[in-house]
Amino acid sequence: MDRVGWGFHITEVVSEYRALRASALRLWRESLPQPDLNDIDDITRFNESLDQSLARGVHSYSKRIDESRQMFLAILSHDLRNPLNTIRMAADVVSLQNKSPATANAISVITRNTDAMVRLIGDLIDFSSTGLGRAMPLHRGPVDLEALCREVIDSFRALHPGRTLRLHSEGDVNGVWDAGRIRQVVSNLMGNAIQHGSPEAPIDLSVASKGTPSAGSGLGGSTVVLSVHNEGVPIPPDLLPTIFDPLKRYATRESAAERSPGSIGLGLYIVREIVVAKGGTVEVASTAEEGTTFTVRIPRFLPVE
DSSP, X not given: OHHHHTTOOHHHHHHHHHHHHHHHHHHHHHHOSSOOTTHHHHHHHHHHHHHHHHHHHHHHHHHHHHHHXXXXXXXXXXXXXXXXXXXXXHHHHHHHHOOOHHHHHHHHHHHHHHHHHHHXXXXXXXXXXXXXXXXXXXXXXXXXXXXXXXXXXXXXXXXXXXXXXXXXXXXOOEEEEOHHHHHHHHHHHHHHHHHHSOTTSOEEEEEEEESOOOXXXXXXXXXEEEXXXXXXXXXXXXXXXXXXXXXXOOOOHHHHHHOOTTOOSOHHHHHHHHHHHTTOEEEEEEETTTEEEEEEEEESBOOOO
């Protein structure tokens, strides 16, 4: 704890242990007039003891750093989102009092950019909160996935009136999930399809119930499959294995023009983290003939933690 307070890095803490090990072994060797075969056992026990101490030290250090980071993220979320909300409310007031075209255009710019900053802050916080291998935090509740997908599609239709967005639903797709996180998955996949898909071709969002229902559940299949399909330039095969890695971007000249402000390449990574936290899988297939399809499979019920 003292070292954390003094600003030591974990590599410096480990270096101390390494120096301690070397010094102790040197002094021990110099104290022996004649080495003995039993000394090997002593060296083994010493190394095991020191390794255990190092493991405890690293765990304690990491826990303290993690707590500090979580506090920083909470402050970041509060201190950045509140001013953005204030800007939005002030812009709404101005729009009600001044109906000129110039004001409407300025308000539209403010709204788009504050929304982009809110999304960016959310992506950064989600990325940071999963940086040490922790699962994405989830909150269970009943979700009508068809209704949720319809809401997401309607919002994208308003933002992109020139695009053809279609929803297909098959079977009972109600379940117990985190509604906010599911919405995030659908929004990120739809945004990705709009950015990279052909502007002339439709984008299809499909949800379906698959598998055998659990006994006494009264619901459909045990798994729900959600897919988003778009036409256009396929993802190069060499990029497919890393498409869900954080901060990775694939962009053509056309897709770069469609990118929303505030995008830093975390959308697909966050999709994967949410789906994995739900006990599901996500995969992508992309060819020039078949187009690009992202497929998510999640259990109807969130896994018990």
